[in-house]
Amino acid sequence: QVHLQQSGPGLVKPSQTLSLTCAISGDRVSSDSATWNWIRQSPSRGLEWLGRTYHRSKWYNDYAVSVSSRISIDPDTSKNLFSLQLNSVTPEDTAVYFCARGLTRYFDLWGRGTLVTVSS
Amino acid sequence: EIVLTQSPGTLSLSPGERATLSCRASQSLSSNSLAWYQQKPGQAPGLLMYDASRRATGIPDRFRGSGSGTDFTLTISRLEPEDFAVYYCQQYGGSVPWTFGQGTKVEIK
Numbered sequence: 001q002v003h004l005q006q007s008g009p010g011l012v013k014p015s016q017t018l019s020l021t022c023a024i025s026g027d028r029v030s031s032d033s034a035t036w037n038w039i040r041q042s043p044s045r046g047l048e049w050l051g052r053t054y055h056r057s058k059w060y061n062d063y064a065v066s067v068s069s070r071i072s073i074d075p076d077t078s079k080n081l082f083s084l085q086l087n088s089v090t091p092e093d094t095a096v097y098f099c100a101r102g103l104t105r106y107f108d109l110w111g112r113g114t115l116v117t118v119s120s
Numbered sequence: 121e122i123v124l125t126q127s128p129g130t131l132s133l134s135p136g137e138r139a140t141l142s143c144r145a146s147q148s149l150s151s152n153s154l155a156w157y158q159q160k161p162g163q164a165p166g167l168l169m170y171d172a173s174r175r176a177t178g179i180p181d182r183f184r185g186s187g188s189g190t191d192f193t194l195t196i197s198r199l200e201p202e203d204f205a206v207y208y209c210q211q212y213g214g215s216v217p218w219t220f221g222q223g224t225k226v227e228i229k
Contacts, residue, residue: 046220046221046222046223047165047208047210047220047223048220049216049217049218049219049220052216062216062217064216064217065121065217098164098165100164104212105153105212105218106155106167106170106210106212107155107157107165107167107210108167108170108176110164110165110166111164112163112164113163113164
């Protein structure tokens, strides 16, 4: 059975970097049939897809334009996980962050979510 | 970026009644590239339907997805107590970014 386990701090100071990881069990981050995504949810922005990493003979990334200058999603094959880094955060980045597996292009498996609050 | 508009915002119904939820896309979705998710308080969204009308594994047949082009519908034929939740549509036609609707809350009347 496939499971995604999220971890990372729930409080980040403004201008600092938000860092979360998503550990995968039951599948491989290097799978050639899945994508590994980060999605966030807030009352003001709803559900917002942030980006993905995936492997198709080589590694690829796609990012939402709204965060493309500040985001990095990276695989770690040795630990079978993928991570999210979002730089220069502001209170508008306060949200519940989910990792999710993409099958083709919809999301069949989600992590439990991490509430990240940006505040000094 | 494709914008999805869901209606109504809230649906107040009783158990056993039929629920009809709408999702309209700002442009036609190729290959009916639309999914529906159900989210309960404190939980992540869970996949209900994909490719507009295909039920995800384990989803009961009282859930039915339909539509094509820009207009899609999720129908719950007879509401069970566990069906009261928020429902989101998501498009994956063309290229990223994938986008979600703002949600429809199905609440107990």
